Amino acid sequence: MDPTNIALSIKDLTVAFGKKPVLWDIDLDIPKGALTAIVGPNGAGKSTLLKSALGILKPTAGRVDVFGQPLTRQRSQIAYIPQRNSVDWDFPTNVLDVVLMGTYSDLGWFKRPGKKEQARAMEALKKVSMQDFSNRQISQLSGGQQQRVFLARALVQNAAIYIMDEPFVGVDAVTEKAIISLLKELRDQQKTVIVVHHDLQTIEDYFDWICLLNVRQIAFGKIQDTFTDENLRLTYSGHHSFIPQSHR
């Protein structure tokens, strides 16, 4: 692949907790301007892979480059959308406040968000059709609305790469459609989107590239070449009940 076309490059990445490897020797060159799915069974290390790519977790070995430079210098290029249940939704704050947190990296230390940041946050809320909820307390949101708020917080960051951990778990069908069409829009603007995904049924509709993972990297490539029955069998050791379209 042309090196200028690589958004996120992961080399020889190994993560171990104690002596137990969670990820083993992962090499990925994730292309710019594409939707990439990360797929694998529970405990395959999907979230760990994301967290290492984001610098939340320090890997045992390996390196992560963003647009050809070390991650530490390129943090502002990446927006992270964690799993919905990773935060306490009973926290006393409202929707606008959460979205404003996306502006904190631009603000830096000590500065508080002002009018300009609020306008940016409202604009992001509009993109996820949540502008009417800006004043709503976050504990009164449905699962789909929570996910939209998280997406708005990432959109405010105006990053080049969006990394999402299972964004479709526990959200309604309307929200799922809205999110995926927004992600496709981002891709068409040459943004890079990386998603941990569970639902094998929708992979071919939603994504361009796929990484099949089970501690080791099973396969990585374009959907049409990589999303094969053989690769799925290797990833799920036969415990899957889905056959890709090309094999039906």
Added chain:
Amino acid sequence: MTIIFDYPLIIALIGASFIGVSSGIISCYAVLKEQSLLGDAIAHAALPGICIAFLITLSKSPGILISGALAAGFLGMLLITTIIRKSILKEDTALGIILSVFFGIGTLLLTIIQKIPTARQAGLDTYLFGNAASILYEDLKIIVILTISICFFTILFWKEFKAIIFDSDHTQTQGFPVFKIELILTTLMVVAIIIGLQTVGVILMSALIIAPAIAAKQWFKRFAPVMVLSIIFSVTSCILGVLLSSSINHLPSGPTIVIFISGFVLISLLFSPRGIISSKINEYINNNSIRAESILSNLYLLAKTHKDHTHPHDINTLNVLGGIPTQKLLVKLKKDGLIYQKESNLWGLTNNGIEKAIQILQRVH
């Protein structure tokens, strides 16, 4: 029961108010970060520090005792985090071990100190249950300076503290050093606990770190108002607690303060907009309106088979359709002009009632 507003009491009240401010602030962070038990462990862990500082210097100067408490508190916290990180033990086990081991050593040292003839008057045992009357002008100075520093850092790191408590992973991806911010926050927590020990005591200090925010959280939906109310609850309880304890001889101030702050928690849990009573009332109103709607739709279903939809039926017929409604509810519906009564037991829909019943059925199906 008389209260004499003399110089020592005024010093104690000022001291207690400042302690109320610092614990009101820290309470919000500890509760929302789900670390309230860490506060309990740190408070207990401080006791041996106080004792050792006294044994070394044989001085009761507040600077020395507070330094000892701070050192032991930090050591306890450091051990807890190390145990969680390096061993297979879980957080609650680590907290339990450190709390009991440190407190055990502290009680042992306290007994030894009591046996030193010159030290008997030192009154270190006030640190167990707290005694606001023992606050001297020198103590007050330290309490004021440390409380002002806690306020200063809270305002300075307002955005950063809020961000790491709500979503620390996301904050880290934005380039903030989460570990360092957490260290600053935990330091403030230890300081707030230590300056409260003289007034509230090591055993009950955790109540002042847990309760104010729990009570305040029931009333407001934004972070800043919750913190302001938490400070108000905490300061009020400290002042009332000190007044009560000073009015009765030998009554320690820790338990009295805790009684007042617990009262605020109880009131908040019962009477706040999200409280038990208001949710019971809402439930009752909801239930009643559901029952009223089911009377209307059931009467309509019965009357539909007749030509005249206002045809009355024996109310006992509704028993088959889910139960006989209360007389009170029937009278209310009659008053609203939705149903009418014919003879003692026969009820039918009015024209308005029919309209309403159709609306209900359309909405449900």
